[in-house]
Amino acid sequence: MRKDCSSLSTLLDKYFDGETSQREQEAVEAHLKQCPACQERLKFMSEIKGAFRRPLLETLEKETFPWLWEKIEREIRFKPRETLWESIKGWFKITPFLKRRIWIPATVVATLLILLIFPTLFKKNSSHLPLPVVEYIESKTNNVMIYELDNGKITVIWLFEESEAESSPS
C-alpha cells in the first residue's frame, strides 16, 4: 500500500458504502485506476459483505419470528385502555388546526358573531308577526276597554268604574 493509500482509506470505506460526494468519488476512482492494492481491498470488502449478507437473507426468509409476535401481542393486551378524557386530549393533539394559534381568536370571534347575529335575525322575524299585547282580559264587575297608541309603544286597558265613564280616555 502506498503512502496516499492510507490517507484515502477512510474515503474508500465511504466509497464502498456509497456515501461519497461527487468530488470524493472521482478522487477515489482516479486512485483506484492506478492502485491495485486498493482495488484488491475494495474487492475483499465486497466479498466480506456478500459472505455476511447471503446467509443472513437466507435465515431471515426461513425465520417467522414467533417470539417477536408474542411480544407485540403481549404489549397490545397489557396496554391500559384509553380513558375518555385521554381520547379527547388525543383528539386535540391530532387536530392540526387547533395547533395553530391564529385559530383560537378566530374561533372565538366567529362564535361571538354568530351569537350576536342570531338574536338580531330572530328579532326581525318576530317583528313581522307582532303578537297582541293583551292576550286575555276579563272583569266581572266593570266594563273594560283596550286602546293602543299609534306608535305601538303604549297599550291602555281602561276599567270603567261605576259612574266613571266621563273620565275615560279622550
Add this chain to the structure above:
Amino acid sequence: MNKRILFIILLPILFLGFSSQEAWSQIPTRLRVIEASNVGRTIDPSLKELHGQLSSLFRYTSYRLLRDERLHLSLNQTTTLPVHSGRSIEITPLKFYANTAELRVKIKREKTEILDTQVRLPPGRTVLIGGPKHGEGVVILAFSSLF
C-alpha cells in the same frame, strides 16, 4: 387538556347560558302608580318621560306619581302590591320567551277581583291600566319592561 382549548370550549357555552333569556330567573319590570285628575295643573317631574303620551291619551290636567316600583318578578310567583285605598294588584309572570314577558295581572278591590288580564310585555312597551277611582281622579298603573 390545554387550558386555552378548554377556555375556547367553555366560553360559548357560558355565553349561551347567560344570554339565553329563557333562562332568566327574574324579570325586571317597572310599575308606576299615577294619580290622574282635573284638580290643578300639576305634572309630576318624574313623569316627564310619560307625560306626552299620557296627555295624548287622557283629558286629565294633573298627573302625580304615587308609587314607583322596580320589580324583579320571578316566573310563576305572584307578587302582591297594595295600590291605593283598598285596592291591590297581583302580578304573576307566566312566561319569558323571545325577549317578551307574559304577565297575569289581577286587580282586586277588597276581596273582589275587578280585573283579570294577561299581557305581553316586550322591550320598550308600556301597558297602562287605568280607571279605578282615587280621590277626585283615577289611578293609572303603568307597567314597563326593564329588559
